[in-house]
Amino acid sequence: MFAFEKETEVKDWMRRNYLTIQHTSIVRDAIHLVMQVELNELPVIQDDKIIGVFNLKTYVQALQSAEQIDQTDSVTKWMSKTFAYVMENEKMMHIETVPSYVVDTDYTLIGVVDQAVRHDYHKAAVQEIKRLQELEHWYSLTFDLAYEGLVIVDNDGIIRVMNDAYCRYVGLNKEQAVGKRAADVIENTRLPVVLKTGVPERSQAHVLGGHNLVVHRLPIWRDKKVVGAVGMLLYEGVAEIYQAVQRMQKLEVTDKEGLHINWESEEERNSIVRFDDILGDSLIITRTKNIAIRASDTQATVLITGESGVGKEQFAKAIHDMGIMKAGNFVSINCAAIPDNLIESELFGYEEGAFTGAKRGGHKGKFEMAHNGTLFLDEIGEMSLNIQAKILRVLQEREVERIGGTEAIPIDTRIIAATNRNLKEMVQAGEFREDLYYRLNVIPIEIPPLRERLTDIPLIVSYKLKELAKKYGKEKTIEEQIIRKFYNHSWPGNVRELVNMLERLYVLTDEDHIRINDLTIHLFQEHEQTVTPSIHPQPVENLEELLEMEDRRSIIRALQETGGNKTRAAQLLNISRATLYNKLNRYKMS
Ligand SMILES: Nc1ncnc2c1ncn2[C@@H]1O[C@H](COP(=O)(O)OP(=O)(O)OP(=O)(O)O)[C@@H](O)[C@H]1O
Structure with missing residues (x-):
């Protein structure tokens, strides 16, 4: 139907090869042409434009009443200035007269719709109607049966x-x-x-x-x-629902070779991340989830990349919780948040007396804690070359040695690393070890930013609204305009930004129906102000200084709002914790 509809413009159907006669020609030539090709009339052309038509019938009638006709007369003397013309983009279905001469915007003659053309068009239209009737019949059957x-x-x-x-x-x-x-x-x-x-x-x-x-x-x-x-x-x-659940249970039991269904406690269920909890049904996120699902079935190392807030940690958790290592712990470490001198003991553990301040009885490192489970190395791009070398050794030898210890402890753990930096470029710049990069990049999973999967927004909004309704004990709906606005936002903070924005909207609006005005009043404007410093008329030296001032101000505001909690402050600012720590260092803010 659509193909046909698109082609119903006159220019798609008109005849492009047709006979014309120049205005400088004489009547005899016109009669000759018309007789030769059995036409009724000929368009008369001057500078490619149609100025009239020479019609045989009219000419013959004139012959009968005229006293004398000179066949060397100019054709313009006998042409009729009344003729039908149409613009090239008019619809075929509106053509009533044939022939109709087709002109472009300069009124240059570019084609003609004659009887034959109109006949072809009508035939195609009838066939299309039949095809549509048949399609409608099938749709109707499907709707009724399926x-x-x-x-x-x-x-x-x-x-x-x-x-x-x-x-x-x-x-x-x-x-x-x-x-x-x-x-x-x-x-x-x-x-x-x-x-x-x-x-x-x-x-x-x-x-x-x-x-x-x-x-x-x-x-x-x-x-x-x-x-x-x-x-x-x-x-x-x-x-009916109960029967469906029973069928699912049976399926799960057979699938897991007779394993009993493990009903988790409410608390466990909440902390477990399923692939279904990663919201989104766009093609791109579905493909990404499918790679992750396959990865979860193996013990292979996974490298998750993507901008801040796209859900890297969520993916890592789902791979663990739904995968073959789920019996062990999911142990997470943020390589950016821990200073270099502490990260080593955090990762590898230490023996009693290893250093001043070491705990009695020593301390298990994250690798050991993740034995038979998953170790999630978040912000791996922020790790120093020294620690990179040490991690590489553990991955190669599959054993760790605690600081101050002598014994090698065997480790069987799956590694999932994540970063929002481009590790390949870091390798080229000598900031990341190439050998470690290849060890980690066994199954690469690249999570697309939200702006590349805007169609996921309605689903995320709908689920999150339900969650918020549960959390705040009150249902709220939102206006369609808001979703439209969301579609046009670039989401630098990705899903985290969307989730935070929704919660703020939820909390800040008094009504049960959240309107577009609430959005502009409470959120976008505020956000835009922080990223558009030029609207603040302070006297500053240069743009960089201005940006830094704004940046400092937002950091202070976020830290005040979260009572100094840096993780939550980073979330509020829609930046990763690593970025926040970097900024605090750079601005010498403690
Ligand atoms: N597809 C999704 N569906 C539902 N919630 C999501 C999704 N993606 C991210 N989130 C939510 O957004 C927030 C940020 O996710 P997460 O911490 O996994 O991102 P990240 O990529 O690891 O960010 P960062 O690099 O800043 O650490 C979390 O609250 C998470 O639950």
């Missing part, structure tokens, strides 16, 4: 499609339902809300015609606008 209940509304909330099953729940037939407002036909419908907010509502309880249903309500986005919504019935009643 979905337990399905309703589609347009952006005015008018029902466009309702399948048989859904019709039964509302007690109407299709003819009665289609064309009506969803709100008038479906009791308690929230499709108008989804249309307004653009936020999908998945697996929601809905009572319809006395039935307890589980439904999805999904917005349909086109060109960054919500153009409609789909309501889908998934299950009817608790029994």
Whole structure:
């Protein structure tokens, strides 16, 4: 249908090779041409523009009444200045007269729509209608057979499609339902809300015609606008859900070769990260998740790269929690946050008396703690060359020696390293060991920034809103405009920035419906101010100084807000902890 629609402009159908006659020609030449090719009329051309038509029939009529006709007369004397013309981008379906002469914006003649062209167009249109009718038939069959209940509304909330099953729940037939407002036909419908907010509502309880249903309500986005919504019935009643859960349980037991299902405690369940908890269904994040899922099935070293806040730690945790090393601990160390002289003892541990201040009985290092589990080396790019060499040795020999110890302790652990820096470039610059880079880069996972997967935003927003509703004991909805604004933001702080922004919006707005104004008042403006220092009229020497001043100010504000907690301050500022530490050092702020 779309291909046909695109080609319905006159310029796509017109005949481009056609006969014309110059205005300087004489009538005899015109008659000769017209007779030769059995045409009724010829366009008369001057400077490539049509100035009239020479019509044989009109000429013959004139012959009969004229006293004397000279065949050497200029053709312009006998041409008619009345003729049909159309612009090249007009629609074929609007052409009523043939022939119609086609002109471009300069009124240069570029083609003609004659009887044959119009006939071809009509034939194609009829075939297209037949194809569409057939397609509609198949869609209709699919909607009826493949979905337990399905309703589609347009952006005015008018029902466009309702399948048989859904019709039964509302007690109407299709003819009665289609064309009506969803709100008038479906009791308690929230499709108008989804249309307004653009936020999908998945697996929601809905009572319809006395039935307890589980439904999805999904917005349909086109060109960054919500153009409609789909309501889908998934299950009817608790029994059906229960059966599905049972089937899943069975599947899991068979999958794990007879292992019993391990129902974790509430606390454990919350701390465990599943791949499903990594929100996003864009192609790019789905592909990234698939690589991570495969990686989790092996003990291979994984190197996760991506900007700050894209979810590197979340991925690392999911690989551990869902992978073959989950029986052991997930031990994480932020290589940037710990000074070089402490990192060694943190990583490798020490024996009693190894140095002044060493604990009695010694101390287990992170490698040992992660034995049979996963060691997550976050911000690996910030690690000194000295520590890099030591880590490389452990990876090669698969054993550690505590500081002050003599015994080599065997280590069986999976390493996941993460960084937001370009390690390859660091290798070239001599800042990162090449041999360590290749040891770590066995399975590379590159997490794309949020601005490259904007379509994930509605899903993330919808889940996070539910979480916030639970946390604050109050449900809030958001206006569609906000999602649209989110689509146009560049998200330098990635998912972390989005999550933080949502929570701030949630907390800062009094109403249950968060509006676009709340966003500009509370967030974007504030954010924009901090990144657009030129709006502050302070006297400063240069731009760099101004930026630094702003930077210091935001750091102080963040530290004040978080009571000095650097991890949370870094989160508030949408920067990594490493960056915060670097800035504190650079600005000599303690
Ligand atoms: N796809 C996602 N779905 C849900 N939450 C996410 C997702 N990605 C990131 N987050 C959330 O964003 C925050 C930042 O994630 P995380 O700490 O994993 O990022 P990171 O890349 O390790 O950042 P940094 O490099 O600054 O340490 C966390 O609260 C995390 O739960």
